[in-house]
Amino acid sequence: HFGKWHLGVSEPHWPERQGFDVAFHCEPSAGPPGAYFSPYGVQPPGSPAERGRKHVVGTITDGPDGEYITDRLTDEALEFINANKDGPFFLNLWHYGVHGPWGHKSAYTAAFAKRQDPTGRQGNPIMASMLRSIDESLGRVMDKLEQLRLEDDTILIFYSDNGGNVHSNVPDDPKTSRGAAARSEMMKDWRKWAGDRPPTNNAPLREGKGRIYEGGQRVPLIVRWPGRIEANSTSNAVVGPIDLYPTILEAVGVQPSAEQTIDGESMLGVWRQQATLQREAYFTWFPHLIPAVSVRQGPWKLIRRFQPHPQYPEVRELYNLDDDIGETENLAEQKPDKVRELDGLIDVFVKRTGALYPQPNPAYKPASGTTT
Numbered sequence: 001h002f003g004k005w006h007l008g009v010s011e012p013h014w015p016e017r018q019g020f021d022v023a024f025h026c027e028p029s030a031g032p033p034g035a036y037f038s039p040y041g042v043q044p045p046g047s048p049a050e051r052g053r054k055h056v057v058g059t060i061t062d063g064p065d066g067e068y069i070t071d072r073l074t075d076e077a078l079e080f081i082n083a084n085k086d087g088p089f090f091l092n093l094w095h096y097g098v099h100g101p102w103g104h105k106s107a108y109t110a111a112f113a114k115r116q117d118p119t120g121r122q123g124n125p126i127m128a129s130m131l132r133s134i135d136e137s138l139g140r141v142m143d144k145l146e147q148l149r150l151e152d153d154t155i156l157i158f159y160s161d162n163g164g165n166v167h168s169n170v171p172d173d174p175k176t177s178r179g180a181a182a183r184s185e186m187m188k189d190w191r192k193w194a195g196d197r198p199p200t201n202n203a204p205l206r207e208g209k210g211r212i213y214e215g216g217q218r219v220p221l222i223v224r225w226p227g228r229i230e231a232n233s234t235s236n237a238v239v240g241p242i243d244l245y246p247t248i249l250e251a252v253g254v255q256p257s258a259e260q261t262i263d264g265e266s267m268l269g270v271w272r273q274q275a276t277l278q279r280e281a282y283f284t285w286f287p288h289l290i291p292a293v294s295v296r297q298g299p300w301k302l303i304r305r306f307q308p309h310p311q312y313p314e315v316r317e318l319y320n321l322d323d324d325i326g327e328t329e330n331l332a333e334q335k336p337d338k339v340r341e342l343d344g345l346i347d348v349f350v351k352r353t354g355a356l357y358p359q360p361n362p363a364y365k366p367a368s369g370t371t372t
Contacts, residue, residue: 093137113125126190163218301319
C-alpha cells in the first residue's frame with residue numbers, strides 16, 4: 001500500500017496491520033502528510049510529539065528537497081512492481097492529491113492559469129495542476145507494466161473515493177474565510193491562483209464531496225484488463241466500493257473463506273457485459289456532516305435524513321435520476337407510494353446491517369455564549 005489510508009487512523013488499523021506486506025503512508029491524518037513537498041515532516045512510529053509541531057507519524061521518508069509526494073508515491077510503486085514482477089502482486093496506490101491543503105507544482109499551475117475550459121465548467125488551475133501530476137503517475141504505472149510485459153495480465157482499476165469538492169475555500173467557507181486560516185500561506189496561494197473558486201465543479205450533478213447527492217456519490221470507475229474487458233465498453237450498473245473485493249476475488253479465482261461476510265457483489269460479469277447484478281437495491285449510509293441514508297433502485301433514489309437541517313428541511317427526498325440527474329425536483333409528495341416502498345427497503349437494510357444512527361454526545365458542553 002502506498003499513500004492515503006482512510007480506513008482507521010489508530011495503529012491497529014494501519015495497512016501493515018491489515019495484511020499489507022509493504023506500506024508507505026502516514027497517520028494519524030486521513031489527508032496528506034505534513035507537506036506535499038519533501039521534507040514531508042513524517043516521524044517514525046512511536047516518536048513523541050514535539051511542542052509547536054504538527055505530529056504526523058508513519059513510514060514515509062524524506063526524499064530530495066522539493067520532491068513532490070505524488071511523484072514519490074509513484075517511484076515507490078514502480079519499485080514494488082519491479083521487485084514483484086515474477087509473481088502475482090496487489091498494488092494499492094492511493095494518492096494524497098487531489099486534496100487539501102492543495103500542494104501543487106507552480107509551473108504546472110501557471111500553465112493552466114493561461115488556459116480556459118471550453119465547456120466553462122472548470123476553471124481552477126490548482127486542481128488542474130494536481131490532476132496533471134496524478135495523470136502522469138498513472139501513465140508511469142502503465143508504462144512500467146508495458147515495459148515488463150505485464151499489461152495483458154494485470155487488472156488496472158482507477159477509482160475515486162468521493163465526488164469533487166465544491167465547497168472548500170469559497171468566500172463563505174467557515175474553515176478558511178476568517179481568522180488565522182484566512183491569513184494562512186495556503187489561502188494566500190489559493191487566492192493568487194484560484195481566486196474565490198471552489199476546487200471543482202460537478203455540474204450537472206448536484207453538490208459534491210460530503211453530501212449524499214449525486215455530486216458527492218457518483219464517481220469515476222475505469223477498469224483496464226486487455227483480452228477480458230472490451231475496450232471502450234461502458235455500463236450503467238450501480239456499483240460501489242463494497243463490490244471491489246468480491247470482484248477481485250473472482251477475477252483471480254479465489255474463494256472467500258467460510259467465516260467471511262461479503263457485503264458487495266462481484267462486478268466481473270458486468271465488466272465483461274455477460275451478466276447483471278442480482279441485488280435489489282444499493283444503499284449509501286452517510287452518518288457524517290449532514291447525516292442521511294439513501295437507496296437506489298432502478299431510476300429511483302430516496303434520501304432519508306436523520307433529522308431536518310436548515311439547508312435541507314425535507315426529511316424525505318425522492319428523485320427519478322433518469323429524468324433528473326441534477327436532483328432538482330423532489331417527487332416525494334407526488335409519489336407517496338414509492339416513498340413508502342423505498343423507505344421499507346431502508347428499514348430492512350438498517351436491521352440487516354446493524355447500522356448505527358448518530359447519537360447525541362451526553363458529555364457535550366457548548367462553548368460559552370453558544371446557542372444550541
